[in-house]
Every structure is written in C-alpha cells, then in structure tokens.
Amino acid sequence: MSSQLINGKEIGQQIRVSIKEEVQQLATKGITPGLAVILVGEDPASHTYVANKEKACQQLGIYSELIKLPEQTTEEQLLQQIEQLNSSAKIDGILVQLPLPKHINEQKVIETISPLKDVDGFHPVSVGKMLLGQETFLPCTPHGVMKLLEFSNVDVAGKHAVVIGRSHIVGVPMGQLLLQKDATVTYCHSKTPDLEAITKQADILVVAVGRAKMIKSHHIKEGAVVIDVGMNRDEFGKLCGDVDFADVVDHTAAITPVPGGVGPMTITMLMVNTIQSAKMKLV
C-alpha cells in the first residue's frame, strides 16, 4: 500500500505564514505579542527546544524573553518569577519548560501561571474549558496533531481513534480533541491487557508512550492513519518514535515520521496560542 507521509515541518511552515500575517496585523493596532519561556536546569534536549521556541518568535516578530535558571533554583524562586511575568504587560504567554528538576512540584508551578497567559494549556482552568469544548488554550502537541490531520484531509468524524498513552499533556487531551471532532475514541495504556486486539481496530492510531519502536506492523489495521508522538533514541543513538516506521509504513494510508512529524507542530502551536493570547487585548 502506498502511504502518505504527513510532513509536520511543511504543515507547520504553512501555518507560520499565516501567523506572521496576523502578527503584522496586530502591529498596526500597536500590539506586539510576547512570550516568556522559563528553563530550569541543564537538560540538553530542553535547551534545544527553548532555543527553537526563541528562534520561532524571532522569525515571526513575536517578542520573547528566555529566562534561564540554575538547577538549584528553589520552588519559591520559580513561583516568584512566574508571578512577575503574570503581571508583565509585555508578556501574553508564559511557558515553563518541562520536565522540571525533581525538587520542584510541577503541578504547583503550572497552577501559578495565570490562566490568561497559559499558552501551554496545562492549567486546570484551561483543561476544564478544553473538556467542556469552550474556547481556551489547547495543549500544543495534541492541537498540533489535530492540525496535521486537518491539513492532510483525514476526516476524523465517525472513525475509530485509538490513543495509546494517558499523560495529562498528550494522551488525555488528544482523545478529547478527537472526540470533539466526532471520532469514537478508545484509550490504551500500560495496563491494557491485549493492546493489539484494540490497536488493530484503529482507523486512526495515535501513539504517545515513550518507548522506542514499540508499535509494529502486527498492531496496525491495513490502511490506518498512524500518528507518532514519541521521541526516543534507538540503539544507535538515532532519534526515533514509538512506532517502528520501517515495519509499519507499508500498512498505513498515512503516517508521521520522527523527526519531522508531530515535533515541529508543537512549537508552531505555541506560536498560535501566543497570538491568541495577544488578541485578547483587542476585546
């Protein structure tokens, strides 16, 4: 079967063209969107991600502040930093890069960010509104997946979507967003007894488990759409997803690669959320 490669870099780029136009429109009204990114510690991957977020802001004309804090930063110091940004007129969006060092309570940090500036969509207020289908900041990775499906003309309504993974950041909101587009959604997770029996029924399979190349061709229904949210290193240190791409690709109608699939959409959707926040100044 010939499979369509869902190119997140290209789709993200298309979306960024319209973001740039929106930023220019806002400039005519005296508004420059502003994003603050806080990075605590020395995790190399996190350093790369925040550098890419800064670069995206620069390319699109979004004002950005990168606040790098040492590993030993206390929870109290981090919360104070967030409070300052909550009241900064220049900042529309605040993002604290995850994961945080172990001595800091992630949930407390998320709940300190003003829901009005919660461009990650992780605050309980944003999560609640998302579940109710109300307008809010949607979490960037699942929102990015929905955009990939839309731009690839994958109609979700009436399809059986299976989500493997139940993290608060990806799996759970992913299923909700698919449900809101009228998919029939099944969640699978580490306690699901017969994974294959369920994934084999999926018209759309979204995998977000964090285990390199775990999903093989025997998990896939012929002609399924496969979305790989995983980001792992294989035995040679090469970046790979949760799906064994080479084994699966010929059985799919469409599939995202890693790298170049879901990952680039995460940063693009962060830019979308930052603009959405800045636009609230217009009303």
Ligand SMILES: Nc1nc2c(c(=O)[nH]1)N[C@@H](CN(C=O)c1ccc(C(=O)N[C@@H](CCC(=O)O)C(=O)O)cc1)CN2
């Ligand atoms: N506060 C947050 N923390 C984290 C989030 C998040 O959405 N908010 N998500 C991830 C990391 N992440 C963004 O922060 C992210 C991950 C991956 C990519 C990406 O573009 N990946 C590339 C490959 C990059 C590489 O070569 O290493 C790809 O898939 O093509 C962007 C953003 C955890 N933390």
